[in-house]
Amino acid sequence: MLAAVGHPLRLRIVAELAGGRVHVSELARRLGISRPLLYMHLERMEKAGLVAGDLELSPDGKAMKLYALLPFDIHLTAGTILDVLQSDEQGGPTA
Template sequence: MTCGGDQLLEMLSALANPHRLRIVATLSTMGRTYVSQLAREIGISRPLLHLHLRKLEEAGLVTSRLEVSPDGKALNFFEVAPFAIELTPTAIAEAAPSLTATSRHSDS
């Protein structure tokens, strides 16, 4: 997958968290599931899960769909979006020139 510098940073930032790695791993094995089930499976609270899912969704790594169950309950389903990140020196060199000024900050 070729992506711009900002997109690469956003994806790597989203994946640079153990909870979010577990979410992607769990969704990739479970498939599409709703928030409560995913929270139980991973063992974190729904509010914390929502924060992590938002970050993953903003990075394009998961997708969500709100559906109404037959009993009228709203369920937010999530699944892993298809993605592949090739992280090589060449891929980084190709992505770096497209970084925007705001993403060229130092984390020091």
């Protein structure tokens, strides 16, 4: 989870989603990035349990992917940082 929020763009995604669910195309426009790049970051955040995406049908029948911020609480300590660094050095999972 620490790695998932340790990127400036992901922090901007959190800020945008703090106001409620957003369609992925609208989120990409707000952030000024491509949808493929956004999906890459959202996938990392979803694996860490920070966001959730849901498919919905628009009134004209098109599938729309909407993302929402999930509740989370990160407690950052020196021990947490050491654990993450040790896991990275050992090739462990980085969520």
